[in-house]
Amino acid sequence: xxxxxxxxxxxxxxxxxxxLLRAKGYDPRAFSSxxxxxxxxxxxxxxxxxxxxxxxxxxGLTLQQVFKAGGNQRPxxxxxxxxxxxxxxxxxxxxxxxxxxxxxxxVALLDAIARAEHDDAEARQKQAELAAIEAKIATxxxxxxxxxxxxxxxxxxxxxxxxxxTVEKTIKVHRGRMMEKLGVRxxxxxxxxxxxxxxxxxxNA
Amino acid sequence: xxxxxxxxxCAALLTLxxxxxxxxxxxxxxxxxxxxxxxxxxxxxAGSFRAELVKKSxxxxxxxxxxxxxxxxxxxxxxxxxxxxxxxxxSGRKLDLIVPVGAPAAFxxxxxxxxxxxTTPMMIIGADxxxxxxxxxxxNDTGVLLDLDLPAYVDNILRLRPKTTDVxxxxxxxxxxxxWTAELRHDFQPFADRVNLQWFNxxxxxxxxxxxxxxxxxxxxxxxxxxEDAAGVTxxxxxxxxxxxxxxAVPIFGLGDYEMGRGIVGGPLxxxxxxxxxxxxxxxxxxxxxxxxxxxxxxxxxxAPIYDSRELRRWGITxxxxxxxxxxxxxxxxxxxxxxxxxxxxxxxxxxxxxxxxYVLFQNRxxxxxxxxxxxxxxxxxHLMRVSVLGELSGAIAHEVNQPLTAILSNAQAALHLLAQxxxxxxxxxxxxxxxVHEDNRAGDVIARLRSLLKKGEQKSEQVDLNELxxxxxxxxxxxLIARHIQVETDLPSGLPVAWGDPVQLQQVLxxxxxxxxxxxxxxxNALRRITISSRAVQSGTLQVSIRDRGPGIxxxxxxQLFKPFYTSKDHGLGLGLTICSTIAQSHDGKLTLANxxxxxxxxxxxxxxREFLVAAQ
Numbered sequence: 001x002x003x004x005x006x007x008x009x010x011x012x013x014x015x016x017x018x019x020l021l022r023a024k025g026y027d028p029r030a031f032s033s034x035x036x037x038x039x040x041x042x043x044x045x046x047x048x049x050x051x052x053x054x055x056x057x058x059x060g061l062t063l064q065q066v067f068k069a070g071g072n073q074r075p076x077x078x079x080x081x082x083x084x085x086x087x088x089x090x091x092x093x094x095x096x097x098x099x100x101x102x103x104x105x106x107v108a109l110l111d112a113i114a115r116a117e118h119d120d121a122e123a124r125q126k127q128a129e130l131a132a133i134e135a136k137i138a139t140x141x142x143x144x145x146x147x148x149x150x151x152x153x154x155x156x157x158x159x160x161x162x163x164x165x166t167v168e169k170t171i172k173v174h175r176g177r178m179m180e181k182l183g184v185r186x187x188x189x190x191x192x193x194x195x196x197x198x199x200x201x202x203x204n205a
Numbered sequence: 206x207x208x209x210x211x212x213x214x215c216a217a218l219l220t221l222x223x224x225x226x227x228x229x230x231x232x233x234x235x236x237x238x239x240x241x242x243x244x245x246x247x248x249x250x251a252g253s254f255r256a257e258l259v260k261k262s263x264x265x266x267x268x269x270x271x272x273x274x275x276x277x278x279x280x281x282x283x284x285x286x287x288x289x290x291x292x293x294x295x296s297g298r299k300l301d302l303i304v305p306v307g308a309p310a311a312f313x314x315x316x317x318x319x320x321x322x323x324t325t326p327m328m329i330i331g332a333d334x335x336x337x338x339x340x341x342x343x344x345n346d347t348g349v350l351l352d353l354d355l356p357a358y359v360d361n362i363l364r365l366r367p368k369t370t371d372v373x374x375x376x377x378x379x380x381x382x383x384x385w386t387a388e389l390r391h392d393f394q395p396f397a398d399r400v401n402l403q404w405f406n407x408x409x410x411x412x413x414x415x416x417x418x419x420x421x422x423x424x425x426x427x428x429x430x431x432x433e434d435a436a437g438v439t440x441x442x443x444x445x446x447x448x449x450x451x452x453x454a455v456p457i458f459g460l461g462d463y464e465m466g467r468g469i470v471g472g473p474l475x476x477x478x479x480x481x482x483x484x485x486x487x488x489x490x491x492x493x494x495x496x497x498x499x500x501x502x503x504x505x506x507x508x509a510p511i512y513d514s515r516e517l518r519r520w521g522i523t524x525x526x527x528x529x530x531x532x533x534x535x536x537x538x539x540x541x542x543x544x545x546x547x548x549x550x551x552x553x554x555x556x557x558x559x560x561x562x563x564y565v566l567f568q569n570r571x572x573x574x575x576x577x578x579x580x581x582x583x584x585x586x587x588h589l590m591r592v593s594v595l596g597e598l599s600g601a602i603a604h605e606v607n608q609p610l611t612a613i614l615s616n617a618q619a620a621l622h623l624l625a626q627x628x629x630x631x632x633x634x635x636x637x638x639x640x641x642v643h644e645d646n647r648a649g650d651v652i653a654r655l656r657s658l659l660k661k662g663e664q665k666s667e668q669v670d671l672n673e674l675x676x677x678x679x680x681x682x683x684x685x686l687i688a689r690h691i692q693v694e695t696d697l698p699s700g701l702p703v704a705w706g707d708p709v710q711l712q713q714v715l716x717x718x719x720x721x722x723x724x725x726x727x728x729x730x731n732a733l734r735r736i737t738i739s740s741r742a743v744q745s746g747t748l749q750v751s752i753r754d755r756g757p758g759i760x761x762x763x764x765x766q767l768f769k770p771f772y773t774s775k776d777h778g779l780g781l782g783l784t785i786c787s788t789i790a791q792s793h794d795g796k797l798t799l800a801n802x803x804x805x806x807x808x809x810x811x812x813x814x815x816r817e818f819l820v821a822a823q
Contacts, residue, residue, distance in 0.1 A: 009687070012612035012647070013611045015616075016611065016613070016614070016616040022619070023622040024622055056687050081603075081684065106618040
């Protein structure tokens with residue numbers, strides 16, 4: 001079930017939105033302050049967050065910054081009492097799904113949540129892939145990592161052997177083992193994977 | 206014997222020496238009275254003459270008076286010794302003028318002139334012309350005489366009392382009176398068919414009084430002369446007339462002005478005053494050397510008819526009956542106549558007082574109107590300020606309404622979604638609807654609060670729970686406070702006595718103080734923005750609401766100006782907020798003070814009198 005974190009200082013609004021979302025099959029979790037949310041949030045749970053813009057203590061935009069700075073990728077939807085263009089621009093630039101005005105229509109809200117659900121799923125999938133790649137990379141020996149970076153940089157085995165002060169044959173062995181560990185057969189696959197993992201295609205050495 | 210008494214008793218010698226004695230001998234004038242000094246009308250004529258003469262004479266005058274009683278006694282032959290006495294009295298003194306008063310005196314002088322004062326000029330006064338025919342006067346004589354129109358007296362009676370049937374003529378029985386009785390009888394003959402004349406000359410005064418007292422209303426009395434009645438009793442007329450007046454049942458008419466005020470109604474009258482004045486004039490001419498026989502003084506006749514107002518009233522005679530040109534004397538002095546000045550003074554004082562009171566009332570009214578005006582303007586200004594403050598807060602207040610609307614919409618749509626499900630959760634739907642109702646009420650409250658603040662109205666006076674008012678105010682400002690990152694700390698102890706006043710105006714004060722506090726913290730870092738509001742009851746029954754901000758505090762230059770209209774430290778302020786707040790506090794018998802808090806920021810304290818006996822609901 002898709003979880004929706006609700007953060008609003010108004011209990012009536014929290015209650016109403018929770019009820020609506022529950023009726024639509026979501027799992028709403030209501031928080032009356034940013035602090036409370038930050039404390040109890042579980043990033044592992046699939047879901048999105050809906051922030052009220054004007055709240056005592058941390059307001060919605062600040063919460064967004066704090067939240068993202070904490071490494072959270074969760075999609076965020078904003079609710080606000082009054083349409084405020086500078087704030088909406090700021091929110092959208094910071095990656096918000098939508099910026100909705102109270103009183104919010106269920107269609108607009110559910111649509112935004114649906115998009116958030118999609119984004120979240122995508123993000124989680126990417127996250128999962130990355131995690132798998134990183135896990136594989138983690139199994140490489142330091143020599144194999146060196147060979148990996150040289151390969152994705154487009155060097156030939158001979159050149160790599162020369163760079164690393166060894167013989168071509170040794171490099172071939174490392175390269176074969178590295179490709180096997182990472183589960184790729186072609187250099188093209190290897191480059192794609194390295195890219196996902198954020199490994200630079202230029203050689204720093 | 207009678208003669209002796211008269212001679213010695215009445216030969217009074219009066220010497221009037223006018224002051225500033227002259228080198229030359231004074232001029233001597235002898236007045237000869239026929240009856241005595243006190244007998245009207247001669248005494249009145251003599252008195253008037255004497256006074257006028259002394260007044261008008263440029264030279265000092267020696268005035269002698271001698272009084273015979275001969276007019277009343279019948280026998281002139283007894284005069285001898287009196288003449289002797291006179292001669293003795295006047296011997297060695299040269300007389301310049303001899304003045305017999307009345308016909309009897311004139312007759313006496315004439316009889317004895319050759320013996321007593323052969324060359325002295327004589328001026329007869331007060332006698333009627335028919336008693337002294339011109340032929341009896343010599344060159345050395347003259348007379349200021351009366352010309353009595355006797356029928357005029359009866360005419361007068363009939364004019365005033367046309368229904369008169371009988372006229373009783375009061376006249377005595379002395380020689381002079383007998384003379385006049387005959388004259389009157391003669392002159393009154395033309396009235397014989399109009400009125401019946403009764404003659405009292407053969408009655409005693411007692412009988413006259415009795416008759417007068419029982420007369421029917423159509424009678425009248427004509428008082429002619431009473432020096433001696435039928436019984437030979439003499440009367441000084443004043444007293445007799447006054448006695449008659451007391452007894453009479455009908456009006457009394459008289460002959461001369463000397464009777465005025467003594468009981469006569471009035472009419473054409475002998476003018477003794479005029480006579481005296483005329484006579485004095487003639488006397489002075491004689492004393493200057495004119496020949497008496499060449500002076501022909503006019504007869505003294507009736508002047509304008511004179512009436513006694515009191516008698517007219519007594520007998521019911523209206524003044525309309527009086528002949529034209531009549532003079533009415535003795536008008537009862539009205540209160541106005543008697544106390545004219547006092548009344549005018551009192552009136553003036555009363556008028557002044559009235560004016561003063563009116564002025565004071567007017568001023569009072571004006572002041573009240575001004576106060577009402579001022580109060581109205583204050584209400585108006587307060588209202589305008591509320592509108593202005595609420596205008597500033599409109600976004601925040603809209604947000605306050607928006608919150609419940611959001612909750613309502615969500616709940617309603619949730620309910621719809623729930624209903625669309627195959628087996629709707631009715632309990633959940635009911636709760637949703639309950640929440641809708643609750644949120645709707647909240648929105649309604651905000652609107653009501655707003656409306657009351659926007660409403661223009663008279664200042665109300667009711668119980669006010671200050672803590673409630675503070676909470677409500679914070680409720681209105683909630684969104685604004687959040688938007689400005691301002692925290693509010695409250696310290697509102699329960700059990701606070703209630704205040705008394707207009708909740709709207711008091712809330713306006715709170716709103717204003719909050720707004721000031723919020724504006725004051727524009728430059729304060731977000732984390733430090735905090736407003737502390739507390740309420741408490743202090744000794745002597747005062748409630749205090751303190752609002753403290755964490756701004757820069759009040760500048761030293763602002764301290765004195767804070768409550769002055771149009772003073773503002775804000776960029777967009779009107780400068781009326783605190784002025785109006787202070788005015789509102791004062792109109793609630795309270796006050797508003799502003800100071801800097803010792804730990805920084807400004808501290809506003811609103812003090813209001815508490816109603817001890819009422820404790821706010823907890």
